[in-house]
Amino acid sequence: MEKRFDALIIGCGPAGLSAALNLQIRKKSFLILGSKVCSPWLEKAERIDNYLGFPGINGTALRDLFLDHVKKMDISIQSEKVSSIYHLGDFFVAKSGTKEYESKAIIIATGVHIEKPLEGENDYLGRGVSYCATCDGPLYRDKKVALVDFTEEEGWEEATFLSEIVDKIFYYPVKGMKTRTPLSNMEVLQEKPLALEGKDDKLQALVLENSTVPVEGLFIIRETQRADVLLPGLETKQGAIVVDENMATNVPGAFAAGDCTGKPYQLAKAVGQGGIASLSAVSFLDSRRA
Amino acid sequence: MEKRFDALIIGCGPAGLSAALNLQIRKKSFLILGSKVCSPWLEKAERIDNYLGFPGINGTALRDLFLDHVKKMDISIQSEKVSSIYHLGDFFVAKSGTKEYESKAIIIATGVHIEKPLEGENDYLGRGVSYCATCDGPLYRDKKVALVDFTEEEGWEEATFLSEIVDKIFYYPVKGMKTRTPLSNMEVLQEKPLALEGKDDKLQALVLENSTVPVEGLFIIRETQRADVLLPGLETKQGAIVVDENMATNVPGAFAAGDCTGKPYQLAKAVGQGGIASLSAVSFLDSRRA
Numbered sequence: 001m002e003k004r005f006d007a008l009i010i011g012c013g014p015a016g017l018s019a020a021l022n023l024q025i026r027k028k029s030f031l032i033l034g035s036k037v038c039s040p041w042l043e044k045a046e047r048i049d050n051y052l053g054f055p056g057i058n059g060t061a062l063r064d065l066f067l068d069h070v071k072k073m074d075i076s077i078q079s080e081k082v083s084s085i086y087h088l089g090d091f092f093v094a095k096s097g098t099k100e101y102e103s104k105a106i107i108i109a110t111g112v113h114i115e116k117p118l119e120g121e122n123d124y125l126g127r128g129v130s131y132c133a134t135c136d137g138p139l140y141r142d143k144k145v146a147l148v149d150f151t152e153e154e155g156w157e158e159a160t161f162l163s164e165i166v167d168k169i170f171y172y173p174v175k176g177m178k179t180r181t182p183l184s185n186m187e188v189l190q191e192k193p194l195a196l197e198g199k200d201d202k203l204q205a206l207v208l209e210n211s212t213v214p215v216e217g218l219f220i221i222r223e224t225q226r227a228d229v230l231l232p233g234l235e236t237k238q239g240a241i242v243v244d245e246n247m248a249t250n251v252p253g254a255f256a257a258g259d260c261t262g263k264p265y266q267l268a269k270a271v272g273q274g275g276i277a278s279l280s281a282v283s284f285l286d287s288r289r290a
Numbered sequence: 291m292e293k294r295f296d297a298l299i300i301g302c303g304p305a306g307l308s309a310a311l312n313l314q315i316r317k318k319s320f321l322i323l324g325s326k327v328c329s330p331w332l333e334k335a336e337r338i339d340n341y342l343g344f345p346g347i348n349g350t351a352l353r354d355l356f357l358d359h360v361k362k363m364d365i366s367i368q369s370e371k372v373s374s375i376y377h378l379g380d381f382f383v384a385k386s387g388t389k390e391y392e393s394k395a396i397i398i399a400t401g402v403h404i405e406k407p408l409e410g411e412n413d414y415l416g417r418g419v420s421y422c423a424t425c426d427g428p429l430y431r432d433k434k435v436a437l438v439d440f441t442e443e444e445g446w447e448e449a450t451f452l453s454e455i456v457d458k459i460f461y462y463p464v465k466g467m468k469t470r471t472p473l474s475n476m477e478v479l480q481e482k483p484l485a486l487e488g489k490d491d492k493l494q495a496l497v498l499e500n501s502t503v504p505v506e507g508l509f510i511i512r513e514t515q516r517a518d519v520l521l522p523g524l525e526t527k528q529g530a531i532v533v534d535e536n537m538a539t540n541v542p543g544a545f546a547a548g549d550c551t552g553k554p555y556q557l558a559k560a561v562g563q564g565g566i567a568s569l570s571a572v573s574f575l576d577s578r579r580a
Contacts, residue, residue, distance in 0.1 A: 014342060017342055018340070018342045018558055021339060021340040021342065022340050025339055025340060049311060049315055049363065050308070050311040050312050050315060050565060051343070051561075052304060052307055052308045052311065052356050052359055052561045052564075053341070053343060053344060053352065053355045053356055053359055054343060054359070055358070055359045055362040055363060056362070062343065065343045066342050066343055068345070069342055069343055069344070069345045072345040072346070073339065073345060245535075264565075264566065264569050266562070266565050266566065266569070268308055268561045268562045268564070268565035269562040269563075269565055269566055270562070271341075271342045271558045271561065271562055272556070272558045272559040272560070272561055272562020272563060272565075273559075273562060274342075274558070275340060275554075275556050275558035275559055275562075276554060276556065276559055279554050279556070
């Protein structure tokens with residue numbers, strides 16, 4: 001069996017890193033599973049004036065100080081994008097590609113993605129729609145698929161991986177092709193994808209502004225996984241995870257902090273909520289041990 | 291008429307200072323009314339590891355950085371202890387001694403006092419019990435009063451002021467007499483005060499462990515004013531101010547942040563809540579202007 005951690009923290013933005021501090025102080029075993037760039041929006045912030053203690057600091061500099069802080073406390077960050085979490089009775093399994101991590105409690109600090117779901121996206125979830133090419137790509141061997149890429153880099157990596165398996169891949173890079181060269185079996189879509197179309201619960205096509213492309217699979221790669229998709233059964237409201245004052249979600253043992261819990265999207269709030277969520281997770285762990 | 295500010299922040303601990311940042315960024319007119327030592331507990335913290343960005347920092351050093359931050363943003367702190375706030379329809383009046391400050395919104399960030407009320411304290415509030423000698427002292431000219439002092443310094447100042455007015459003052463310094471010399475009409479109590487006693491709604495005596503002292507007035511001086519006494523009508527639960535997710539209290543225009551809203555007592559939480567409370571106050575102010 002895999003090692004079962006006390007807790008997993010999903011996300012390495014301010015909320016996730018703040019949560020890690022209390023877990024470390026309280027001597028819990030845990031992992032932070034985060035993206036390569038912890039908090040892309042923080043990295044891009046030119047100047048931050050409202051995080052107490054750092055007047056007029058640059059976002060990248062502040063993020064580096066945050067990363068230094070956890071490093072000094074011997075906390076390491078695992079570069080993993082968790083695509084789904086399963087709550088199996090009294091523990092959680094987080095999947096990243098083909099890897100799995102187990103824990104007794106979980107802290108979700110995945111930030112926010114502002115993109116709306118495509119029309120029909122929810123209807124075809126698991127019936128053609130996937131958020132992880134590494135996980136589900138092999139199901140589409142020699143078939144036609146599309147990939148809608150909202151990310152800076154990750155979507156391209158996923159597309160490259162898919163192209164080696166599938167017959168044809170239609171690729172729509174929301175942030176542009178940059179300097180990339182289309183792959184041999186890739187068609188770069190020029191029109192914006194709008195909706196999904198299918199029959200008998202099976203995806204058949206991706207509907208664009210003025211045309212339609214026939215596909216059996218659609219991969220949608222966002223910087224941040226949608227919360228309700230990430231952990232099935234998790235209560236959300238307009239995309240935000242519903243939490244109580246202790247940052248507990250409706251799923252026992254699952255806590256959330258930061259922008260994924262809703263507006264206002266504020267650095268100080270994320271840090272504060274991360275601290276609360278981790279203390280609540282500690283209480284949860286201690287109560288179960290008693 | 292006095293200048294009516296957009297907002298008053300009551301308290302200059304981490305929550306109050308954090309709240310000030312957003313009010314300044316959003317160009318609201320406001321004052322911070324705080325004690326001489328902003329956040330005594332922070333000052334005493336030997337080492338803080340869980341405020342993201344400052345690994346292993348000393349409490350006094352961190353507080354100084356916080357104060358530097360607000361100073362750099364041209365925010366000044368008024369040294370005032372607010373003893374009561376009145377909500378007068380669409381504005382607030384905060385009283386500090388004989389001074390009054392007016393505002394459209396208010397952010398309460400007064401921290402926490404852990405002392406329990408004396409038995410009967412609530413019953414004789416306004417009928418012999420007072421929290422401000424400067425305000426109510428003159429009512430007890432030539433009478434006998436007691437003063438229970440939970441503070442480091444302020445209670446002694448209040449006692450000194452009272453001694454010039456009253457016939458006799460019984461003084462109980464919870465933190466000891468230090469190097470002070472009792473005043474001529476002062477009796478320093480050696481027994482711990484336990485309860486209040488009276489008749490027909492009027493205070494008559496302070497009950498100690500083994501004896502009773504006859505008084506008409508009792509002054510209780512704490513570092514932090516009790517929240518429900520500070521703003522009459524404010525909903526509290528076990529001493530903590532009840533707030534919603536936007537840090538709004540049950541009083542329209544009154545917001546709260548930090549330890550005064552309850553456990554866990556955490557620096558990061560206070561800073562985060564201060565940020566939220568101030569944004570909510572900004573929304574409140576903007577909606578009323580519209």
